[in-house]
Amino acid sequence: MRYELYYWPSIQGRGEFVRLALEDAGAEYVDVARLPERGGGGIPVLMRFLESRSVEHPPFAPPFLKAGKLVIAQTANILLFLGPRLGLVPKNEATRFWAHQLQLTIADWVAEVHDTHHPISSGLYYEEQKPEAKRRAADFRTERLPKFLDYFEQVLKRNPKGTDYLVGKAVSYVDLSMFQMIAGLRYAFPRAMARLEPTHPRLVALHDRVSARRRIAAYLSSQRRLPFNQQGIFRHYPELDA
């Protein structure tokens, strides 16, 4: 199966959680909007699909994945679909619900990270909502960030199959996503993370374990891995990381 991923071509964003799963599995895929426009790629192909009035199952927003005739949107839903197909989740049904539950909690966390720099509107620039962003980011750093980190550190600690992975005894798509969270948070909130990491050693070790995986390491050092930047979800504004 050759997958087609549709996502904004200039940011990691929510698409990165899907890219990491495809890369780790060595799946055959095309990152469609990153192809040149002349080659049938670019943002126009993305917009055409979103704006079409004839698509039967329209996505509300990118990312979305085409797998044969199927079109699937919502990051966590895409990973729910890909997990079993890429061998990135255990077979047991109860465990799959647990993995998905963790992924949905990561999705909530991602939305909160986004809202630290855009607490009023995604349609306005950061500079147009800076005082509100400072207040929201302060709450995020002191209340929400520790709460999420504590939660996932506990999930690792309580895994009866060992503390190496979040779900079961082998890597799952949830671990790949957690790597991305730690990496992104380090970029956006280096000071807050430097303070919090020592009390979350299992999460830090998980980040390192994932980044050392052969295909992930190759991906991270390739041109396919976009750098973090000030257009994505994880942005570094020093005033939000006081």
Added chain:
Amino acid sequence: MRYELYYWPSIQGRGEFVRLALEDAGAEYVDVARLPERGGGGIPVLMRFLESRSVEHPPFAPPFLKAGKLVIAQTANILLFLGPRLGLVPKNEATRFWAHQLQLTIADWVAEVHDTHHPISSGLYYEEQKPEAKRRAADFRTERLPKFLDYFEQVLKRNPKGTDYLVGKAVSYVDLSMFQMIAGLRYAFPRAMARLEPTHPRLVALHDRVSARRRIAAYLSSQRRLPFNQQGIFRHYPELDA
């Protein structure tokens, strides 16, 4: 199967999306935290579970559902689990991913409704973030609310099985959730909704179709249906509905 739902006992909140599915299916369930404390219910039983350090699969937040040995959290994940068991989603796998995708988009919408009155922090009162709430609510009313309504109106319009339901040709848990969205938005933003409803006739008809269902109608007129109030996700502050 006798289900146990764990959610805050005084609000509809996210738990209501689960309650509606259980009620429509006539499922046997207990709304645990609404039982008297002496009968093993109340908030303490909820908190005990959330704070326990020995639960193998801890929820990040309510609602969560116990089904035999299984504990499932995240509203959309609970509905993903319940849908097939309650006969509230078609059998076809691709259609189930589509239903779940729509439910996740509803979850995003719910989070945005919440943030209209709490744009800075859930840990602060509304009165402590009122100027920010006014700005965020204005953006919600003029940008986000029409965008979500347009999207779901289109989903109804494009359903090849007819425009009566969002997914396939019979009611699904997604329709029940959409009823709750329309009802909640009418409570919170009556002026904005009065303006927008005429251009979204299929959604309005869906709301009426769901509320006329026998078990839903019985539920809505029972004591089990909590009223909307100023502690839930949908809150009516006239200044946010200018």
